[in-house]
Amino acid sequence: MEQTKNITDKDIQSLVGNLLRAGVYISMVIVVLGGIIYLSEHGSEKIDYAEFSFNKVSLKTVETIFANVLTFRGAAVVQFGLLMLIFTPIARVLMAVVTFFLEKDYLYVLIGLIVLAIIMVSLSGGFAH
Amino acid sequence: MSVLLFTLIVLIGAFLAGFLGSLTGLGGGVIIIPLLTLGLGVDIHYAIGASIISVIATSTGSAAAYVKEGLTNMRIGMFLEIATTVGAILGAVIAVYLNAGYVAVIFGCILIFSSLMTLKKKVDHTTLEYTSKGAKFFKLNGSYPNQGVVTPYAVKNVAGGFFMMLFAGTLSGLLGIGSGALKVIAMDNIMRLPFKVSTTTSNFMMGVTAAASAVVYLHRGQIDPGIAMPVCIGVLIGATVGAKVLVKAKTDKLKMIFAVVVTILALQMIYKGLTGGF
Numbered sequence: 001m002e003q004t005k006n007i008t009d010k011d012i013q014s015l016v017g018n019l020l021r022a023g024v025y026i027s028m029v030i031v032v033l034g035g036i037i038y039l040s041e042h043g044s045e046k047i048d049y050a051e052f053s054f055n056k057v058s059l060k061t062v063e064t065i066f067a068n069v070l071t072f073r074g075a076a077v078v079q080f081g082l083l084m085l086i087f088t089p090i091a092r093v094l095m096a097v098v099t100f101f102l103e104k105d106y107l108y109v110l111i112g113l114i115v116l117a118i119i120m121v122s123l124s125g126g127f128a129h
Numbered sequence: 130m131s132v133l134l135f136t137l138i139v140l141i142g143a144f145l146a147g148f149l150g151s152l153t154g155l156g157g158g159v160i161i162i163p164l165l166t167l168g169l170g171v172d173i174h175y176a177i178g179a180s181i182i183s184v185i186a187t188s189t190g191s192a193a194a195y196v197k198e199g200l201t202n203m204r205i206g207m208f209l210e211i212a213t214t215v216g217a218i219l220g221a222v223i224a225v226y227l228n229a230g231y232v233a234v235i236f237g238c239i240l241i242f243s244s245l246m247t248l249k250k251k252v253d254h255t256t257l258e259y260t261s262k263g264a265k266f267f268k269l270n271g272s273y274p275n276q277g278v279v280t281p282y283a284v285k286n287v288a289g290g291f292f293m294m295l296f297a298g299t300l301s302g303l304l305g306i307g308s309g310a311l312k313v314i315a316m317d318n319i320m321r322l323p324f325k326v327s328t329t330t331s332n333f334m335m336g337v338t339a340a341a342s343a344v345v346y347l348h349r350g351q352i353d354p355g356i357a358m359p360v361c362i363g364v365l366i367g368a369t370v371g372a373k374v375l376v377k378a379k380t381d382k383l384k385m386i387f388a389v390v391v392t393i394l395a396l397q398m399i400y401k402g403l404t405g406g407f
Binding site for chain 2: 005007008010013014017020021023024025028032034035037038039041042043044045046047049050052053054055056057059060061074075078079082083085086087088089090092093096105107108111112114115118119122123
């Protein structure tokens with residue numbers, strides 16, 4: 001119990017800092033690996049980015065990205081890495097909520113949950129169409 | 130152009146964008162978008178999607194360092210994130226309905242504004258008048274290490290700062306940029322935070338803000354792995370190198386030259402946007 005009582009802003013800061021760094025490193029490694037696979041598959045093809053179309057990118061949701069990552073196709077691995085990158089700051093908010101809870105700062109637990117709720121609604125695809 | 134060649138060009142361009150963006154304080158996103166659209170003929174929707182990913186990568190990377198130094202005010206960050214995430218989603222949704230030409234015009238205007246802001250001499254607005262009820266209620270007043278001395282500061286006009294952040298978030302979501310310039314105005318001029326705290330806290334919030342709009346862009350099919358991959362790798366490496374050089378370099382002249390270049394790019398974006406080039 002002694003430990004949870006003594007959690008200070010400094011501890012939180014150090015923990016949050018480490019989480020952010022680890023998240024960026026891990027996701028970038030995945031993106032680089034995916035990129036190498038992607039180039040080996042598509043490197044000699046012609047690019048087609050002059051006109052945006054909703055259907056050109058097939059991996060657009062959390063579910064399809066998770067379902068396809070183990071195929072180890074380049075695009076799927078890159079999208080998975082990008083998704084991990086997107087999750088990093090979101091995980092940071094989640095962690096802040098937990099630590100504010102341990103600090104018994106319930107106002108900031110609530111504020112953090114509001115931020116999370118906003119992002120979750122967006123993640124469910126509610127705003128995309 | 131082949132995918133391989135495109136990837137290489139974008140990698141180099143993104144590296145330079147990240148490097149210069151970090152040296153000048155303008156951010157990588159505002160440079161990579163003109164490069165992709167004007168330089169390589171990429172549709173602005175894809176450019177914005179890739180840029181927002183690079184914003185997450187660079188801001189999260191540097192936020193990690195700042196948070197550890199105790200410069201970031203995490204409560205202010207969390208509190209204002211409500212405004213920036215709502216704004217970011219709003220912006221990303223507006224982008225769906227807005228003609229690409231208009232997006233380019235708004236982008237050009239923000240680009241000019243941001244580059245002017247980097248040239249402006251910063252005026253310290255900090256105060257020790259603990260009069261704001263909002264700041265007291267939300268426990269926003271704080272202190273930070275300033276040349277080894279713990280220096281306290283009082284926060285003012287919480288509501289004003291909150292609305293400015295809503296606006297900054299909307300532009301971030303609409304244009305796929307970090308909109309650091311606007312965030313710093315909200316915190317320096319309106320809420321009266323010290324520079325070190327406002328810059329680092331703005332950086333801290335950028336990741337979550339960008340993540341909120343990135344999710345909308347992902348669902349919309351605007352995040353293409355073939356573009357986002359070289360953009361985020363290049364910008365992140367460039368920004369990391371830039372941050373290392375920044376400590377030693379004199380940036381005043383560089384900022385000046387860069388502001389001119391960026392303004393020319395911005396005018397080109399506006400012109401193309403108005404004449405239906407997007």
